[in-house]
Amino acid sequence: MVESKSISARIGRIVIHTIVITLGLICLLPLWNIVATSFSSSEAVTANAVGLIPVNFTTETYKMIMEDAQFWRSFGISVQRVFLSLIINMVLIVLMAYPLSKSTRVFKGRNIYMNLLIFSMLFSGGMIPTYLVVKNLNLLNTIWSLVLPGAVQVFSVILIMNFFIGVPKSLEEAAIMDGANPLQILVKVFIPISLPALATVALFSIVGNWNDFFSGLIYMTKVSNYPLMTYIQSLSINIEEMLKSGANANSLENMMEVSNKNLNAAKIVVSIIPLLVIYPLLQKYFIHGIVVGSVKE
Amino acid sequence: MKVQTAKTASWTNAKTRKQEKKWNTANSVYHLMMLPGMIFLLIFSYIPMFGIIMAFQDYIPAKGMLGSEFVGLEHFIYMFQLPDIGQVFRNTMVIAFGKILLGTFGAIIFSILLNEIRLKFLKKSIQTVVYLPHFLSWVVLAAVVVNMFSLDGIVNQILSFFGLENLNFLGSNSLFQPLLIGTDVWKEFGFNSIVYLAAITAVDPGLHEAASIDGANWWKRVWHITLPSMLPIILLLAILSLPNILNAGFDQVYNLYTPMVYETGDILDTYVYRIGLLGREYSFGTAVGIFKSIIGMILIISANEMAKKYTDRKLF
Structure with missing residues (x-):
């Protein structure tokens, strides 16, 4: 850069670096505080002594989690849900995206399907009718209530459809010459060359299902059936605030919740570990997905 | 429709007719591929849309949508x-x-x-x-x-x-x-x-x-x-x-x-x-x-x- 020699430009550079690094810290430190809290003693936490370094370092909270049956049951339900959703979502995405990527000349009726998909994005019956459908199918309190309502991810279908449209026609023609049927073409030609795009929508599915607490809240009537995020939500993280503001000030139960703050922090930390493990993939493919697939020309 | 097919057939040679047949089988395979997804879409997106009828009723779960009384707006x-x-x-x-x-x-x-x-x-x-x-x-x-x-x-x-x-x-x-x-x-x-x-x-x-x-x-x-x-x-x-x-x-x-x-x-x-x-x-x-x-x-x-x-x- 030409101007980097002048003093004012150098000061500007320092200011910009300071702002950007500060913003980075503002994103990181509140999360780090939760980690520090989870490794601190409950006395230190109640006394508000924990900043960025654990006070009275202890792994007691994590030992308690190890023995917490409900935590692991919910963890297991979430893992199960993520895998089932991933399989169903991906199968349906490729199965629908492939025919939809054909022109109406090749696939008669293509536009009818397309309009049905788009309309389902535009208009929805809303929370209550969907709840009643799930209820009437006797899916309440089953893992399927968390998986099936989100089986068709319309946005992902359209994203992959657009990707398939961009696949060179010659590849498909060559496969037809070799006598391949549509399913073989899909599996042997389209899927292998769309792996990055498919990874993107797979990650959409994983993150969405792992983070969702609301389906668990409305479709599960028993706490023992809660997926992890619903379980953590039910730990009443707001209780301390309510206590401070004077509501239920004398409730013994609330007092106990406050001293559980470090344990809850540890549960939160464990609940985000799976996301941190796949975070490098998220960064790589989400960004790809958001730039390439968000809108079409 | 029939006229069109006949007209098309009259000037297509054997090779393209064969291709046409292949497209037709492909067509039904395409419909089959859409089927599972469309069933889920029907159940979890379109059936709830009919739930909007409830908004014009005094919906009582025990009576269901057919039995509940209509109350208009x-x-x-x-x-x-x-x-x-x-x-x-x-x-x-x-x-x-x-x-x-x-x-x-x-x-x-x-x-x-x-x-x-x-x-x-x-x-x-x-x-x-x-x-x-x-x-x-x-x-x-x-x-x-x-x-x-x-x-x-x-x-x-x-x-x-x-x-x-x-x-x-x-x-x-x-x-x-x-x-x-x-x-x-x-x-x-x-x-x-x-x-x-x-x-x-x-x-x-x-x-x-x-x-x-x-x-x-x-x-x-x-x-x-x-x-x-x-x-x-x-x-x-x-x-x-x-x-x-x-x-x-x-x-x-x-x-x-x-x-x-x-x-x-x-x-x-x-x-x-x-x-x-x-x-x-x-x-x-x-x-x-x-x-x-x-x-x-x-x-x-x-x-x-x-x-x-x-x-x-x-x-x-």
Whole structure:
């Protein structure tokens, strides 16, 4: 850069670096505080002594989690849900995206399907009718209530459809010459060359299902059936605030919740570990997905 | 139709007829491929749409939709008479608009600043950190926010340090909306900056060099080169965010609000959940839900038309 020699430009550079690094810290430190809290003693936490370094370092909270049956049951339900959703979502995405990527000349009726998909994005019956459908199918309190309502991810279908449209026609023609049927073409030609795009929508599915607490809240009537995020939500993280503001000030139960703050922090930390493990993939493919697939020309 | 087929057949030779047959079998395979997905779509998207009938009934679960009594527009009339709904509607729009506006500004400014960081390692580290909150659930982030903003949280400790009065962010009706908007901007500014950063890096570096030689300082180059080059994408995203004006963020509000801040914190989605589902006012809840769905649909279609008109791009 030409101007980097002048003093004012150098000061500007320092200011910009300071702002950007500060913003980075503002994103990181509140999360780090939760980690520090989870490794601190409950006395230190109640006394508000924990900043960025654990006070009275202890792994007691994590030992308690190890023995917490409900935590692991919910963890297991979430893992199960993520895998089932991933399989169903991906199968349906490729199965629908492939025919939809054909022109109406090749696939008669293509536009009818397309309009049905788009309309389902535009208009929805809303929370209550969907709840009643799930209820009437006797899916309440089953893992399927968390998986099936989100089986068709319309946005992902359209994203992959657009990707398939961009696949060179010659590849498909060559496969037809070799006598391949549509399913073989899909599996042997389209899927292998769309792996990055498919990874993107797979990650959409994983993150969405792992983070969702609301389906668990409305479709599960028993706490023992809660997926992890619903379980953590039910730990009443707001209780301390309510206590401070004077509501239920004398409730013994609330007092106990406050001293559980470090344990809850540890549960939160464990609940985000799976996301941190796949975070490098998220960064790589989400960004790809958001730039390439968000809108079409 | 028959005439057409006959006509086509008359001038196609054997080879293309064979191909035609192949396409026809392909056609039925395509329909088969669509089938499983369409069944799920029918059950979980289209059947609930018929649920809107409930909004015109006094729905009683035991009697079902066929047995419940029709009451016409009663629930809609009731809805507009409730003082609640106006307040809830206003809250939804204010919170959503604040998030869109400040979120956009935040992301644009951050992307411009980030682009100035030359050190590869530093830039990558910053990006890694600022994208992180986007991937975390509001269940987790609400714990973080409560931790920060509670009466003895770090924010109030800082206020005390400067001799300022402590503020009850989570329990005050005047501070709750700014808190929702601020923490949402915090969660998303990094991730939203990705698109803007892509637009900035697409600018020809020659433009900047030429401007520098002509004596333009950093501010002038940002104002006259960087921002104009980002304008199309800013316009597009602004238009496309229009339908979100009724989505103020259920997950965030639900995880942060308490009865103390219902007055300014309650939004359409939390209202429907609380009154309709928890309070078992199925018909009334559905009526409010439909009201939202219809306005949302009108907004999406208008946004799509505007995008087509002004930016040559579209959603669908």
